[in-house]
Amino acid sequence: MEITVTVNGTPQTHDVEPRLLLVQYIREVVGLTGTNIGCDTSSCGACSLHLNGEAVKSCTVLAVQADGQDIRTIEGMAAADGTLHPMQQAFMENHGLQCGYCTPGMVMAATSLLQENPNPTEEDVRLGLEGNLCRCTGYHNIVKSVLAAASANA
Amino acid sequence: MIPAAFDYVRAESAEEAISLIGQHGDEAKFIAGGHSLLPMMKLRLAQPSVLIDIGRLSDLSYIRDGGDHIAIGAMTRHMDVETSDLLEQHVPLLAHAAGHVGDPQVRHRGTIGGSIAHADPASDLPATTLALGATYIAQGPNGTREIAASDFYQTFFESALNADEVLTEIRVPKMNGAGWSFQKFNRRAQDWAIVGVAAWRNGDQAGVGLVNMGATPVLATSVAAAIAGGASVAEAAEQAAADADPQADLNASVEYRQHLARVLTRRALETASA
Ligand SMILES: Cc1cc2nc3c(=O)[nH]c(=O)nc-3n(C[C@H](O)[C@H](O)[C@H](O)COP(=O)(O)OP(=O)(O)OC[C@H]3O[C@@H](n4cnc5c(N)ncnc54)[C@H](O)[C@@H]3O)c2cc1C
Ligand code: FES
Numbered sequence: 001m002e003i004t005v006t007v008n009g010t011p012q013t014h015d016v017e018p019r020l021l022l023v024q025y026i027r028e029v030v031g032l033t034g035t036n037i038g039c040d041t042s043s044c045g046a047c048s049l050h051l052n053g054e055a056v057k058s059c060t061v062l063a064v065q066a067d068g069q070d071i072r073t074i075e076g077m078a079a080a081d082g083t084l085h086p087m088q089q090a091f092m093e094n095h096g097l098q099c100g101y102c103t104p105g106m107v108m109a110a111t112s113l114l115q116e117n118p119n120p121t122e123e124d125v126r127l128g129l130e131g132n133l134c135r136c137t138g139y140h141n142i143v144k145s146v147l148a149a150a151s152a153n154a
Numbered sequence: 155m156i157p158a159a160f161d162y163v164r165a166e167s168a169e170e171a172i173s174l175i176g177q178h179g180d181e182a183k184f185i186a187g188g189h190s191l192l193p194m195m196k197l198r199l200a201q202p203s204v205l206i207d208i209g210r211l212s213d214l215s216y217i218r219d220g221g222d223h224i225a226i227g228a229m230t231r232h233m234d235v236e237t238s239d240l241l242e243q244h245v246p247l248l249a250h251a252a253g254h255v256g257d258p259q260v261r262h263r264g265t266i267g268g269s270i271a272h273a274d275p276a277s278d279l280p281a282t283t284l285a286l287g288a289t290y291i292a293q294g295p296n297g298t299r300e301i302a303a304s305d306f307y308q309t310f311f312e313s314a315l316n317a318d319e320v321l322t323e324i325r326v327p328k329m330n331g332a333g334w335s336f337q338k339f340n341r342r343a344q345d346w347a348i349v350g351v352a353a354w355r356n357g358d359q360a361g362v363g364l365v366n367m368g369a370t371p372v373l374a375t376s377v378a379a380a381i382a383g384g385a386s387v388a389e390a391a392e393q394a395a396a397d398a399d400p401q402a403d404l405n406a407s408v409e410y411r412q413h414l415a416r417v418l419t420r421r422a423l424e425t426a427s428a
């Protein structure tokens with residue numbers, strides 16, 4: 001089936017099998033490998049990206065379900081001149097990553113969270129990221145990063 | 155993990171979805187948010203040969219004041235139920251329970267209709283709407299019909315919905331200021347309930363729904379009868395497992411589930427009675 005999606009502002013048209021998962025489409029067809037696959041069972045959040053502006057787990061969405069929709073991945077977060085998105089900057093400054101495997105998903109979930117709740121408490125951040133696991137267990141600094149990004153925005 | 159191959163068609167209306175499923179028969183399935191169906195297809199626990207996508211039926215995504223009830227379109231996502239001002243005002247128990255489903259990413263995709271049609275006894279919204287005395291509206295080739303939540307759930311993943319019917323609306327009576335509480339017991343954030351309790355109380359009237367206490371969501375009628383008969387919260391909560399037939403699994407034995415149901419029902423009714 002032919003689908004057209006906008007990925008990080010660029011329209012893309014491809015012929016895909018209906019069973020192709022959105023995360024495979026992004027990684028293998030579009031060629032953007034920043035979106036990681038961790039569990040492949042909707043649990044870890046490593047595959048989080050924005051579908052129409054909201055974080056979703058792209059291992060649990062079919063590419064055909066995204067036809068006609070707007071997708072943003074971690075590659076689309078920094079400005080064209082390379083300036084990091086405030087959330088990326090906050091993760092860098094607050095040591096919000098160790099190995100970095102969960103980081104793209106964390107950044108996408110955290111930016112979606114701040115759109116819905118621009119002034120979260122620490123508890124709001126912890127609950128808002130409950131769908132994202134960090135195998136390095138660096139949660140303390142991840143939460144610190146998100147709170148820093150929220151106050152930088154304010 | 156990749157699902158078995160299937161054909162995909164997108165329905166533009168409920169009528170079209172019903173006619174498509176009529177054409178394709180048993181091998182076809184509706185997909186709404188896909189957050190119960192896709193995980194099952196990836197594990198090959200489900201292998202439909204045709205998927206009929208009803209996820210774009212945006213005219214089935216709404217939350218409206220229906221006078222004595224709130225009407226919720228089946229395609230309304232958990233996140234929209236959780237953040238609805240209308241529900242917060244008139245059916246706060248349901249808005250709150252929706253906020254306990256999975257995690258934010260799951261709530262951005264999963265729908266209330268999918269949750270109910272899937273009829274998983276471990277899901278939060280079937281037991282909650284059951285406790286609230288909801289009515290579900292189904293549309294089929296011969297028109298629409300109303301199904302009381304108390305008649306809907308048959309056994310694990312099976313409901314009174316016919317294969318060629320689309321669940322279109324969930325009608326939930328207004329709570330009229332009743333006290334309420336949703337208690338979900340799990341070990342890790344984001345997990346399903348090991349046992350959950352949705353409860354409301356208004357004077358001597360009460361409703362208690364149990365999550366993951368049997369093959370269907372359970373209405374704890376013995377608890378409501380005890381409250382109506384003047385029992386204390388502690389006495390009534392002792393009846394919490396009386397209507398349930400829970401199973402043992404990796405998380406909990408039968409006895410542990412029964413114990414949790416009693417403890418969580420007591421806590422829920424204490425809050426709802428305060
Ligand atoms: C990681 C994860 C965690 C979760 N945690 C929880 C949790 O804690 N609590 C909880 O309650 N749920 C949980 N869920 C499930 C979630 O609530 C699902 O969104 C919901 O159960 C199904 O809704 P859906 O729209 O995704 O349905 P789908 O997966 O699209 O469909 C489910 C079934 O219902 C049928 N169906 C769907 N809509 C209709 C309709 N309108 N008419 C007729 N048939 C229909 C489909 O054919 C399919 O058989 C979780 C899911 C995931 C992936
Ligand atoms: S890979 Fe999608 S949630 Fe883990």
Ligand code: FES
Binds near residue numbers: 134
């Ligand atoms: S930084 Fe290693 S998994 Fe999170």
